[in-house]
Amino acid sequence: MKVALLTDCYLPRLGGIEIQSHDLARHLVELGHQVEVFTATPGPDGEMHGEITVVDGMPVHRLAIRLPWELPVNPLAPRELRRRLTGGGFDVAHIQTGVVSPFAWDSTRVTLGLGLPTAMTWHCMLGPVAPGFGAVGFVKRWAAKGVAMSAVSAVAARPLRDLVGPSASVSVLPNGIDVDRWRPPTTPTPQSSEQEMPLRLVTAMRLAARKRPRALVELVARAERLAGAGSFSLTILGEGPDRGKVESYLADEGIDWVSLPGRVPRDELRARYAAADVYVSPSALESFGIAALEARTTGLPVVGRSGSGIGEFVTHGEGGLIVPDDAAMAGALAGLAADRERLAAMRRWNLEHPPDQDWPRVAALTVAEYERAIALSAAVGRR
Numbered sequence: 001m002k003v004a005l006l007t008d009c010y011l012p013r014l015g016g017i018e019i020q021s022h023d024l025a026r027h028l029v030e031l032g033h034q035v036e037v038f039t040a041t042p043g044p045d046g047e048m049h050g051e052i053t054v055v056d057g058m059p060v061h062r063l064a065i066r067l068p069w070e071l072p073v074n075p076l077a078p079r080e081l082r083r084r085l086t087g088g089g090f091d092v093a094h095i096q097t098g099v100v101s102p103f104a105w106d107s108t109r110v111t112l113g114l115g116l117p118t119a120m121t122w123h124c125m126l127g128p129v130a131p132g133f134g135a136v137g138f139v140k141r142w143a144a145k146g147v148a149m150s151a152v153s154a155v156a157a158r159p160l161r162d163l164v165g166p167s168a169s170v171s172v173l174p175n176g177i178d179v180d181r182w183r184p185p186t187t188p189t190p191q192s193s194e195q196e197m198p199l200r201l202v203t204a205m206r207l208a209a210r211k212r213p214r215a216l217v218e219l220v221a222r223a224e225r226l227a228g229a230g231s232f233s234l235t236i237l238g239e240g241p242d243r244g245k246v247e248s249y250l251a252d253e254g255i256d257w258v259s260l261p262g263r264v265p266r267d268e269l270r271a272r273y274a275a276a277d278v279y280v281s282p283s284a285l286e287s288f289g290i291a292a293l294e295a296r297t298t299g300l301p302v303v304g305r306s307g308s309g310i311g312e313f314v315t316h317g318e319g320g321l322i323v324p325d326d327a328a329m330a331g332a333l334a335g336l337a338a339d340r341e342r343l344a345a346m347r348r349w350n351l352e353h354p355p356d357q358d359w360p361r362v363a364a365l366t367v368a369e370y371e372r373a374i375a376l377s378a379a380v381g382r383r
Helices: 016-030 077-086 100-115 129-135 138-143 155-163 211-229 243-253 268-272 288-296 324-337 340-354 359-381
Strands: 004-008 034-037 051-055 058-062 090-099 117-124 148-151 169-171 199-204 232-237 258-262 278-280 303-307 320-323
Touching: 004 016, 004 100, 004 138, 016 090, 016 169, 016 288, 034 155, 034 243, 058 129, 058 199, 077 100, 090 100, 090 359, 100 117, 117 155, 117 232, 129 138, 129 155, 138 148, 138 155, 148 155, 148 359, 155 169, 199 268, 199 288, 199 324, 211 232, 211 243, 211 324, 232 268, 243 258, 243 340, 278 324, 288 303, 303 324, 320 324, 324 340
Parallel strands: 004 034, 004 090, 034 058, 090 117, 117 148, 148 169, 199 232, 199 278, 232 258, 278 303, 303 320
Antiparallel strands: 051 058
């Protein structure tokens, strides 16, 4: 099968959709499929205006234009995209989208216009914007025209199902990870005992308001007041526009138990997880939670929010704790600081039960989604 993978954002930008799109393409190629990527993201040396770069052996069409901050937006892309897809011999298009994805949405209009079978995966929590999508109606129209809709988790799929209505179906197509790469050696790094304080908390996130880095610091401070001074250390891995706000808050409050090492490579991330005790995810708008899944695969107990995608690979009380709000999260962390035996039991459970979201399974689900898109397109053509 020849696949056109279309996404606003792609490498060298770093983020969830970017890395997932790249890893998906790589695993599809390993299954024997052909993949070409189309994106509005410039290349590593500024390639744009349709230049083709090669990333891990795969051609990447850089349909980008020069914009401030290299925004992945190009309203001029559809005409050239149409030309390339028409002559490309593609069997299916797979579009990756979020709440605001102008290139992906333009691409959908192009693929539907060409009659190219189209799968679309939503990587976001529509939440409060869902009524707006319902009002303009384009998502429902695309589903009626045969676009195979999917979302990365059941909680992300729920509002999408409401948008497309009962006449169309929405699949759950989870993100994937290399489980074997994240699983620790046979002998895990010894974790903190009751005598070894503080409890070592870690998270990996984009330092942006939606991920709530400052709120995380505040709730851990609340947990420390419950558990006693010196009960915790917190490492926040990642970069983003809110770094300065977090640093200012730490300075103003005199907090010295938080470190901000920035973004680190995957191998270092795995090592940092191995040296920690608990992974914390404070975002209620987490459609999936790739970093939390990676941490859980290393064995780390995960404390996350109910209503997020994290609840789909962390069972409350077994591999971590799922809580309704910040106050409950602070209480949960204070409880774990006092109960290292429970913490150790959660770690053992995670190590003994690897997650289902391994790339071979996810790639197979993706191919099935392509077959569904082809069938839907054919059915629309027969109307």
